[in-house]
Amino acid sequence: MNTSDVLIIGAGVVGCAAAYYLRKNGVSVTVLESDMIGNGGSSRNGGGVRISGRDPRELGICAYGVKNIWPTLSEELGIDVEYRQKGYLVCGYDDSHKRLIKDRINTAAKFGIKMELKEEEEIRSLYPYVSEHVTCAGWTPSDGVANPLKTTLGYYIRARENGARFITGEKVLCIEKIKGRARKVITESGNVYEAESIILACGYGGRKILNSVGIEVLMQKKLEEVIVTEPAPRLFDHMIGGMSGFYGQQTEHGSFVLGSSCGRETYLFNKSNTVSTYSAPSFICDSIGVDIPALKKLKVIRTWSGWIDRSYDAVPIIGNIEEVPGLFVSIASSGHGFGPGPAVGFILSELAQGRPSPVDISKLHYDRFDYVKYQDRYFVSDVGGSFS
Amino acid sequence: MSKIIDRSADIGEFVPEKDDDILVCRCEEITKGEIRKAVHMGLYTMTEVKRFLRPTMGLCQGQICGENVRRIIAKELKEPIEALKETTARPPVRPIEMEVFGNEVEKL
Ligand SMILES: Cc1cc2nc3c(=O)[nH]c(=O)nc-3n(C[C@H](O)[C@H](O)[C@H](O)COP(=O)(O)OP(=O)(O)OC[C@H]3O[C@@H](n4cnc5c(N)ncnc54)[C@H](O)[C@@H]3O)c2cc1C
Numbered sequence: 494m495n496t497s498d499v500l501i502i503g504a505g506v507v508g509c510a511a512a513y514y515l516r517k518n519g520v521s522v523t524v525l526e527s528d529m530i531g532n533g534g535s536s537r538n539g540g541g542v543r544i545s546g547r548d549p550r551e552l553g554i555c556a557y558g559v560k561n562i563w564p565t566l567s568e569e570l571g572i573d574v575e576y577r578q579k580g581y582l583v584c585g586y587d588d589s590h591k592r593l594i595k596d597r598i599n600t601a602a603k604f605g606i607k608m609e610l611k612e613e614e615e616i617r618s619l620y621p622y623v624s625e626h627v628t629c630a631g632w633t634p635s636d637g638v639a640n641p642l643k644t645t646l647g648y649y650i651r652a653r654e655n656g657a658r659f660i661t662g663e664k665v666l667c668i669e670k671i672k673g674r675a676r677k678v679i680t681e682s683g684n685v686y687e688a689e690s691i692i693l694a695c696g697y698g699g700r701k702i703l704n705s706v707g708i709e710v711l712m713q714k715k716l717e718e719v720i721v722t723e724p725a726p727r728l729f730d731h732m733i734g735g736m737s738g739f740y741g742q743q744t745e746h747g748s749f750v751l752g753s754s755c756g757r758e759t760y761l762f763n764k765s766n767t768v769s770t771y772s773a774p775s776f777i778c779d780s781i782g783v784d785i786p787a788l789k790k791l792k793v794i795r796t797w798s799g800w801i802d803r804s805y806d807a808v809p810i811i812g813n814i815e816e817v818p819g820l821f822v823s824i825a826s827s828g829h830g831f832g833p834g835p836a837v838g839f840i841l842s843e844l845a846q847g848r849p850s851p852v853d854i855s856k857l858h859y860d861r862f863d864y865v866k867y868q869d870r871y872f873v874s875d876v877g878g879s880f881s
Numbered sequence: 882m883s884k885i886i887d888r889s890a891d892i893g894e895f896v897p898e899k900d901d902d903i904l905v906c907r908c909e910e911i912t913k914g915e916i917r918k919a920v921h922m923g924l925y926t927m928t929e930v931k932r933f934l935r936p937t938m939g940l941c942q943g944q945i946c947g948e949n950v951r952r953i954i955a956k957e958l959k960e961p962i963e964a965l966k967e968t969t970a971r972p973p974v975r976p977i978e979m980e981v982f983g984n985e986v987e988k989l
Contacts, residue, residue: 528883529926536932642932646924650933653888653923661925662883682885723940723976746935755989769972775985782983789983792976794940797969 497521497658499845500678500688502665502702503695505535506641506831507823509648510838511692511845516655520846523686524657525678527664531645533696535831537767537799539719539741539752540641541732542832543581545608545633546597548808550856551833552604557852558836559635566639566835572647574639575745579730581636582611582620584627584784590736594631601633608633622728622787627735638732638742641831648838665695667705668820675706675820690845692821694838697802699824706817711805711862712825716758718773718798722749722791737780749788753777767798801828804862811837811857813844821845822859888923892958895921905953906946908939913953920957927951928968937968940976 499515501508504526515522542563544555559578567573585594594610601608611630616623620630653659663684668691669677678686693699697714724747734740741751755776774796782789804810804825811823821844823830823837830837840850901914911934924930927937927950936950937943943950947967955965973982 530888530924530929531932532928646929646933650922650924659888659923660885661888662885720982722979757989771972771982771985772989775982776989778979778983779986782980789980790978792978793973793982794976795938795942795971796973797971 495523495684495686497523497686497688499523499690499692500525500686501692501694502678503533503693503698504530504649504659504661505533505694505696506531506645506648506834507535507694507826507838507841508692509535509645509652510835511694511841512652512657512659512838513648513655514839514842515845516652516657518842518846520842522652522657523688524652524659525663525665525680525686526659526661527681527695527698529661530649530659531642534799534801534826535645535834536642537719537797538641538831539750540638540744540831541581541636541734541740541742541829542576542578542639543633543636543732543829544606544832545581545601545631545636546583547829548806549600549604551808552606553852554811554833554836554840554854554857556604556606558833559637562835562839563637563639566644570647570651572643572650574644574647576637576639577730577745578635578637579732580632580634581732581734582623583631584623584733584735585629585631586626586736587628591629593736594629597631606633606635620729622785624784624786626783636732638744639831640744644831644835648835665698665702668693668702668817670706670817673818675817690819690821692823692841692845694823694841696824696826697800699802699822703814703822703824706820708814708816708859710810710825710859712810713759713803715754715801715803715828716767716798717752717754717801717828718769718777718796719750719752720774720777720793720796721751722788723794724748725788725791728787733785735780735784737784739777739780739784748794749791751777751781753780767800769796769798773798803827806862809833809837809857810859811840812850812854812859814859886925888925892921905949906936906939906943908941908945909935911936916950916953917957920954925958927954927965930954931968942971943968
């Protein structure tokens with residue numbers, strides 16, 4: 494029988510985490526995934542687990558994860574997800590960057606998050622591997638990194654082991670209501686699944702599915718690329734980013750994982766496949782050569798790309814949809830949904846069980862968009878590695 | 882369209898084999914036993930095994946062990962090797978220094 498208490502669409506970090514937490518409470522779960530487990534953004538990101546630089550509306554969720562989930566996640570899953578809370582350094586090159594960093598510090602302070610401005614002298618002594626090109630920097634000690642592959646597949650492995658049913662290769666086409674409630678899901682293969690509640694966590698793919706119940710959301714799809722180097726002796730533990738746009742980490746394995754876009758993706762590439770190009774990778778290598786010259790001689794061994802499902806204001810859409818009772822969504826994570834992913838999965842699992850969210854998510858409502866008001870933010874969000 | 886796979890389908894118990902200690906991926910030092918166990922944890926595709934355990938993710942990018950990894954997973958799933966999708970081959974074809982790759986930026 495294709496019936497369960499909860500049906501989850503999408504097996505990314507959010508869907509897998511939600512399945513895990515639901516099973517912990519004994520709720521029966523089916524997860525439908527069109528591709529493989531975690532083949533979306535969840536296995537393609539830079540692994541940044543950040544609170545700094547986030548929009549005030551989503552800060553609560555990010556902070557909830559960093560406080561309540563990440564520190565004990567490896568222990569909980571019995572799988573090392575390589576979480577390290579060793580700070581985030583964002584490199585700036587001029588006064589406009591210094592102003593942006595100061596703005597972020599003020600926002601962070603309002604939420605009790607410590608972030609500091611580092612001036613040249615301090616940068617030279619604390620972060621000697623950063624070049625003289627970097628004249629100011631923001632430092633957030635509570636930020637960190639993790640291994641996205643281990644995290645996503647880790648949640649999957651334990652959720653499956655605890656009885657969650659995962660079906661891959663099953664692409665959801667639409668949701669059908671029964672007596673006004675979201676109850677049925679129909680897939681491309683013609684299969685029908687039924688549940689009391691439905692969790693939609695499938696990135697850009699969720700847009701069409703929402704359309705099937707009369708809901709439209711303002712979002713677009715954007716290519717982002719990543720490079721990984723051969724392993725090297727440890728240079729630093731913290732996450733790093735530059736106002737030129739790159740971000741990344743030296744992983745536990747020793748390799749450097751560095752991501753960025755080059756700014757032209759939206760115009761250059763076809764929208765059906767993730768493709769690897771020379772554009773963003775060469776841009777990343779060039780920026781790194783300028784900011785962290787010690788890495789110049791390291792060899793790039795692999796590059797890949799992924800989709801960023803971005804909302805109109807670059808802030809995620811999370812929560813219920815009044816017009817469709819029984820449906821709970823997390824979409825448009827806007828390039829920074831890995832860090833909050835475990836918390837979002839937990840929150841959705843609570844909502845699907847009829848319980849309230851442990852943090853305020855009311856401002857992440859799908860129907861919040863006001864074209865005029867958010868026009869400025871839309872462009873600002875491209876600056877300074879907000880995608881990480 | 883991808884093949885539909887029910888991840889709760891029974892593929893049988895993990896049965897230890899004599900040569901489980903053999904190194905399959907030399908770059909990342911992954912053994913045959915580790916790969917076989919990963920399949921029993923629910924990782925039914927080559928890409929998932931690669932992402933979780935790292936075989937084929939090292940310097941040679943699977944050019945040496947790729948087919949062996951694929952064969953071991955397929956056998957564990959009791960499927961012919963052709964039925965198992967290979968991982969995506971990703972650029973660059975040979976490792977390339979960041980400094981050199983960075984030069985391409987001029988062509989943007
Ligand atoms: C290059 C890159 C770098 C990034 N760096 C960071 C970072 O450093 N820090 C950070 O916090 N975030 C980062 N992100 C963003 C982060 O990866 C995503 O926000 C996060 O993984 C989203 O998780 P998800 O579970 O919502 O979606 P996804 O991981 O995208 O999962 C959605 C799943 O749904 C499936 N699906 C789609 N349509 C359907 C359908 N119709 N039926 C069934 N299944 C469907 C997809 O196949 C996919 O597996 C980055 C993203 C990219 C691409």
